[in-house]
Amino acid sequence: MAFTITCPVCGIRRGYEFRFGGEDKGPMPPEESLASETWCEYVHMNNCIAGIQKEWWFHRDGCGSWFTIYRDTTTNQQVENR
Amino acid sequence: MRLKSNSNINGRLWGWDPPLKSSYDAVIIGGGLHGLATAYFLARHHGMSRVAVIEKRYIGFGGSGRNTAIVRANQRTQENLPLYKEALEMWPVLTRELDFNLMFYNCGNLNLAHSEAALKAMRLQVASAQIYGIQSQLVDPEQCKTLIPALDISDRPRYPIYGGMYHPPGGIVRHDAVVWGLAKGAARKGIHIHQGTEVTGIGVKNQKIVSVETDKGKINTSRVLNAAGGYSAALSYQMLGIRLPISVLTIQAMVTQPLKPLLNHVVSSGAYHCYANQTLKGEIATGAHMDPWPNYTNQSTARYIKHQAEAVTEFLPCLKGVKFMRIWGGLADMTPDMAPIIYGNDPIKGYYIDCGWGYFGFKSCLVTGKYMAKFMADGTCPNILKPFTLRRFEQHRLMGETAAVVNYSPDN
Numbered sequence: 001m002a003f004t005i006t007c008p009v010c011g012i013r014r015g016y017e018f019r020f021g022g023e024d025k026g027p028m029p030p031e032e033s034l035a036s037e038t039w040c041e042y043v044h045m046n047n048c049i050a051g052i053q054k055e056w057w058f059h060r061d062g063c064g065s066w067f068t069i070y071r072d073t074t075t076n077q078q079v080e081n082r
Numbered sequence: 083m084r085l086k087s088n089s090n091i092n093g094r095l096w097g098w099d100p101p102l103k104s105s106y107d108a109v110i111i112g113g114g115l116h117g118l119a120t121a122y123f124l125a126r127h128h129g130m131s132r133v134a135v136i137e138k139r140y141i142g143f144g145g146s147g148r149n150t151a152i153v154r155a156n157q158r159t160q161e162n163l164p165l166y167k168e169a170l171e172m173w174p175v176l177t178r179e180l181d182f183n184l185m186f187y188n189c190g191n192l193n194l195a196h197s198e199a200a201l202k203a204m205r206l207q208v209a210s211a212q213i214y215g216i217q218s219q220l221v222d223p224e225q226c227k228t229l230i231p232a233l234d235i236s237d238r239p240r241y242p243i244y245g246g247m248y249h250p251p252g253g254i255v256r257h258d259a260v261v262w263g264l265a266k267g268a269a270r271k272g273i274h275i276h277q278g279t280e281v282t283g284i285g286v287k288n289q290k291i292v293s294v295e296t297d298k299g300k301i302n303t304s305r306v307l308n309a310a311g312g313y314s315a316a317l318s319y320q321m322l323g324i325r326l327p328i329s330v331l332t333i334q335a336m337v338t339q340p341l342k343p344l345l346n347h348v349v350s351s352g353a354y355h356c357y358a359n360q361t362l363k364g365e366i367a368t369g370a371h372m373d374p375w376p377n378y379t380n381q382s383t384a385r386y387i388k389h390q391a392e393a394v395t396e397f398l399p400c401l402k403g404v405k406f407m408r409i410w411g412g413l414a415d416m417t418p419d420m421a422p423i424i425y426g427n428d429p430i431k432g433y434y435i436d437c438g439w440g441y442f443g444f445k446s447c448l449v450t451g452k453y454m455a456k457f458m459a460d461g462t463c464p465n466i467l468k469p470f471t472l473r474r475f476e477q478h479r480l481m482g483e484t485a486a487v488v489n490y491s492p493d494n
């Protein structure tokens with residue numbers, strides 16, 4: 001099935017117009033007295049969920065928005081926010 | 083679903099389905115090449131045969147049965163080179179030892195450069211390999227053409243060929259044969275291989291492994307190896323809350339209809355994101371593109387059939403009009419530095435991991451299994467595996483292997 005993503009500005013578009021921006025990991029940890037482990041967790045570590053995850057996308061070949069969606073990683077289908 | 087003896091490949095390979103015991107000295111999650119090789123060497127070198135390999139589907143279901151079977155040792159970094167060198171040397175040895183024809187075909191690999199910059203990078207890579215006694219050399223376009231007469235070395239292609247890196251000892255190994263040979267060898271030494279059995283949980287007490295839960299019952303054990311390939315990071319997070327620096331992407335490969343012999347080396351091109359070789363059956367096997375976002379679909383896409391056809395016919399124009407016969411996908415567990423994660427006994431005693439092999443974990447399965455078995459038997463990490471520690475990410479000591487290959491990551 002074709003993979004589509006709904007951009008908040010442009011609506012439903014082909015998935016290949018977008019660039020994946022990583023799993024949603026919440027806000028960036030504060031830089032003050034930031035431990036190397038905390039930074040590593042934020043930058044490198046992933047949950048790798050086989051199922052529905054919240055994630056960032058960038059509308060690269062479009063309006064340039066950054067936004068989050070929920071997607072089932074086992075089917076590539078975007079799903080309603082839980 | 084329990085596979086029945088004698089009705090299938092495992093019946094013929096090891097004759098019986100062992101009962102799932104309530105305790106083993108070690109449990110290996112995943113009946114792929116890394117899991118099977120580790121089990122084999124635990125028995126062969128360390129006298130540990132009370133070991134279970136737990137496989138959710140069937141042996142070789144994961145990347146081990148889906149890869150394009152390319153082996154080589156001309157990696158880029160000093161941490162990776164010794165491991166891959168030994169890996170390459172093990173194919174003929176294991177063919178004899180397992181008494182199983184692994185069909186090692188050392189036809190050599192030619193990696194094409196399509197720019198001055200690519201040639202310079204190859205110069206470094208060649209020199210690094212040579213320091214470790216690995217045969218690798220730079221070749222000019224005419225030499226490329228001599229090696230593979232079908233190559234188009236004119237300036238017609240969008241990315242003309244500037245030269246290449248030729249690595250004579252590499253080639254192709256029949257991946258299914260390695261799966262079957264190792265399974266047979268391990269079973270002969272008393273290892274229990276449980277197909278159709280899923281690991282559903284890992285028991286930990288006082289930061290020590292105590293058990294493994296499966297859909298067929300609980301197993302008491304003090305050692306577990308996570309060798310679940312593309313599923314290893316999800317498993318680690320779900321069962322132990324340990325997150326790994328991995329992104330799981332579907333990667334695709336395909337074969338053409340069989341042709342008369344025309345390609346007697348593995349040829350690859352970073353610029354075209356493409357590699358190809360001719361199988362012993364005559365098909366051109368070519369890959370491998372990755373979806374630019376994480377997913378577990380294993381799906382193939384029209385987009386990459388088109389890309390692959392365009393790319394491979396650019397430098398091998400004689401393939402125009404040839405038909406693809408089959409296409410398939412598998413999972414690649416990618417790390418940020420394109421090097422694997424081999425680690426253990428920390429922070430949980432008895433928990434070992436061997437994953438993050440991306441699309442390059444076939445060639446390394448034997449050597450990693452050999453040293454992982456040693457690691458699990460004495461609890462201390464052998465020197466050759468130390469650079470692959472999980473801790474390198476928080477120490478900001480990522481490896482430079484990224485530069486050696488096309489950087490397929492979701493960040494592309």
Ligand SMILES: Cc1cc2nc3c(=O)[nH]c(=O)nc-3n(C[C@H](O)[C@H](O)[C@H](O)COP(=O)(O)OP(=O)(O)OC[C@H]3O[C@@H](n4cnc5c(N)ncnc54)[C@H](O)[C@@H]3O)c2cc1C
Pocket residue numbers: 111112113114115116117136137138139140141142143144145146147148149150151152153279280281282309310311312313317333334335369370410411412413414436437439440441442443444445446
């Ligand atoms: C298309 C493609 C081309 C490739 N080409 C090459 C190549 O040319 N050269 C190269 O070196 N490498 C290549 N690779 C990479 C290589 O195939 C993998 O790195 C390698 O097979 C990994 O082996 P493994 O044993 O770690 O994992 P796998 O072979 O993936 O085995 C993991 C096993 O774990 C099982 N499992 C998962 N979860 C559970 C659970 N909960 N309980 C029980 N079992 C479970 C799975 O069913 C699977 O069988 C390629 C990969 C792909 C997909």
Ligand SMILES: [Zn+2]
Pocket residue numbers: 007008009010011059062063064065
């Ligand atoms: Zn948009």
